[in-house]
Amino acid sequence: MEERLQKVLASAGVASRREAEKYILAGRVKVNGKIVKELGTKVGEKAFILVDGKPIKREKKAYYLFYKPRGVVTTMTDPQGRRTVADFAKDLPERVFPVGRLDYNTEGLLLLTNDGDLAQKLTHPKHEVNKTYRVTVPGLVPQDKLDLLRIGVKLEDGMTAPAIVTLIGYDNEKSNTTFDIVIHEGRNRQVRRMCDFIGFPVRQLKRIKLGNLTLQGLKRGGYRILNEDEINALIKAAAINE
Template identity: 45%
Template sequence: MADSTGGPRSSDPDASRVRLQKVLSAAGVASRRVIEEYILSGRIEVNGQVVTELGTRVDPAVDHVSVDGVAVQLDTEKRYYMLNKPRGVVSSMRDEQGRPDLRTFTDALEDRVYNVGRLDAETSGLLVLTNDGELAHVLAHPSFGVEKTYIAKVRGKVTPQTLQRLKNGVDLDDGPIRADRARLLQAQGDAKHSIVELTLHSGRNRIVRRMLKAVGHPVVDLVRRQFGPLHLGTLASGRLRELSKAERGALLTLVRQAEAARARKD
């Protein structure tokens, strides 16, 4: 809980408030002694304010803490996973038509998690699963501008002019859309197919497929390789793994920055 200035209330008698050193040590940041040095040197922020008092207490379920500008996960009940979703799997926890769904990968987990956004059944790649509703909202809502990067194999030879058209914007049935970035990765020798990388922040249904079809290059295969700061890397198709501490920090930092930017606009 924060005081009227947004900072932590070190004198709050609430039993849920714990010394900052203990909380960050439990989060795996460093030993309590090292964290005390971080506090004294002004490297730690609580709710956006630098703290330098060793007696500072925080509520792990409410307060936002960062070290050197990187958010720290304090709520140990929150879980964050990355799935390399295979083709043919529906982005749903229960498909009414009986098609393969995400339960194939989540049934073995102790915690109940949900997918952040969707990938259509024929699109593979990076899907985030979490029980953190606040994070899921920011990542999925287009108003926060979280970027996603896709690799598409398309029909035909993609020209520089086509890439520029994608960046300038194309008109679709549900309104105009443009790619934040677009580049050609490979043009196959027979000119029958090209490999294109597209980055955009829209969450509209089947948007990449519709954009590429609109410029004359229907998609043959589509993979999402990146979601915000997360990269699919070498994670094999059909594999699920928990995010690393560094990945969680990067993701939480992005979410908090997006929320702060949105608050300033409002």
């Protein structure tokens, strides 16, 4: 059975499928000794594939749930020398990459996998995989401001989809408001920008849920293997609206 080269690279944990396409176009990939730059190229199971001169290893698909701390970059390398997800995944037997992003100052749930096909589907807005964030902002946010988030707000890259917003509570001593917000879009710094729009910039932000996955039982910087039911639920969620 033959598969598209970028899918094989993603499945081997080299990179997400989109990044693998960039590798191919840049001439960084060889198949059976020849540089391949065509994205439609298909390869068989016995094809010998090199990326940057190094052979890829077709590994068993792996799925981990990781609790990303604040102050960690959601990449496998960082030119500025900051801590990355790779620093926490170096003891894993498989080469994995993060699905989607959490910005540097956001903590919480992150999926690590070498399944590039699933990663691409989970990060595509049309699949509408819910992501839940716990947000703390300075000040006491009135309900009409939270209602704006529920309806959708106009950002520079367009209107956001309606969000589910649940008020957790007010802290009068610290003059804080905490609420949960559920979105399915994957725009850059979306929750922070939505809160900026209503005039209450984020003080603390944590992703607490992805689909049905939660942080329960995990400490900051810790990870665990997903069980079969959890993996199947993710695959099912990613296939909706396909």
